[in-house]
Amino acid sequence: MAKETPIKARTVDFSFYYGSKQALYNISIPMHQHRVTAFIGPSGCGKSTFLRSINRMNDLIDGTRHTGLMEVDGTDVYSPEVDVTTLRRRVGMVFQKSTPFPKSIYENITYGLSLTQNKPKSELDGIVESCLRRAALWDEVKDRLHHSALGLSGGQQQRLCIARAVSINPEILLMDEPCSALDPISTGKVEELITELKDAYTIVLVTHNMQQAARVSDYTGFFLMGRLIEFDRTRTIFTSPAQKETEDYITGRFG
Numbered sequence: 108m109a110k111e112t113p114i115k116a117r118t119v120d121f122s123f124y125y126g127s128k129q130a131l132y133n134i135s136i137p138m139h140q141h142r143v144t145a146f147i148g149p150s151g152c153g154k155s156t157f158l159r160s161i162n163r164m165n166d167l168i169d170g171t172r173h174t175g176l177m178e179v180d181g182t183d184v185y186s187p188e189v190d191v192t193t194l195r196r197r198v199g200m201v202f203q204k205s206t207p208f209p210k211s212i213y214e215n216i217t218y219g220l221s222l223t224q225n226k227p228k229s230e231l232d233g234i235v236e237s238c239l240r241r242a243a244l245w246d247e248v249k250d251r252l253h254h255s256a257l258g259l260s261g262g263q264q265q266r267l268c269i270a271r272a273v274s275i276n277p278e279i280l281l282m283d284e285p286c287s288a289l290d291p292i293s294t295g296k297v298e299e300l301i302t303e304l305k306d307a308y309t310i311v312l313v314t315h316n317m318q319q320a321a322r323v324s325d326y327t328g329f330f331l332m333g334r335l336i337e338f339d340r341t342r343t344i345f346t347s348p349a350q351k352e353t354e355d356y357i358t359g360r361f362g
């Protein structure tokens with residue numbers, strides 16, 4: 108059994124509301140450093156809401172509010188002294204539908220960098236290569252770095268978005284169903300990548316694919332209608348869940 112690493116982020120009694128609609132109820136979860144924490148559960152149960160609360164992406168939606176604590180490195184991310192731009196640099200995100208900028212492959216990676224750091228041009232080539240290598244994309248695109256990113260396949264675009272997220276060196280990487288639009292081969296590549304990236308980052312992954320959660324994650328949380336039904340080591344969740352609802356869901360008897 109993998110050894111316990113320090114807690115990088117956690118929530119305590121975290122609730123979240125869209126206007127009068129409560130989407131999360133008293134969620135308490137630890138997210139361990141250099142581990143993959145996966146969230147599973149049926150559509151609408153609050154997985155994305157939870158993920159977007161970690162880097163305050165929900166702030167962009169009018170009328171939202173929360174109660175309880177959301178901590179990264181022991182600091183409440185909602186406390187007034189937290190700078191949201193810095194937070195989002197430390198907590199990167201990859202979305203379900205990949206969204207490369209309508210720019211070249213090269214610029215997709217350097218764009219984020221030029222906003223956040225003043226790298227000399229000479230260094231950029233090396234950074235672009237290393238990010239693309241880490242995203243297992245280099246060999247496929249090295250001869251067309253200055254072509255539009257929109258000319259890549261869906262799976263390549265998703266890996267480019269991962270390369271872009273990695274380029275600013277986040278500490279935590281949030282991934283919301285990163286493989287939902289991918290074929291099995293691309294999915295396999297992204298899963299390998301997740302496993303490699305966890306040595307450097309803390310990864311929080313939302314997935315509808317239970318085999319994927321079982322394959323790549325160390326911890327799994329099962330959400331149902333805004334509540335966290337069960338959270339444990341992935342092996343425990345998939346072999347001997349404590350709650351009947353969890354068992355029903357992972358064995359496909361749900362609903």
Ligand SMILES: Nc1ncnc2c1ncn2[C@@H]1O[C@H](COP(=O)(O)OP(=O)(O)OP(=O)(O)O)[C@@H](O)[C@H]1O
Binds near residue numbers: 125148150154
């Ligand atoms: N911008 C929004 N405004 C109002 N309600 C929202 C908003 N986004 C999500 N919700 C509601 O919050 C609840 C949780 O949604 P969320 O997107 O977090 O679920 P999810 O588990 O990610 O679902 P899926 O698996 O379909 O992506 C749902 O009832 C949803 O309708």
Ligand SMILES: [Mg+2]
Binds near residue numbers: 154155156283
């Ligand atoms: Mg979602």
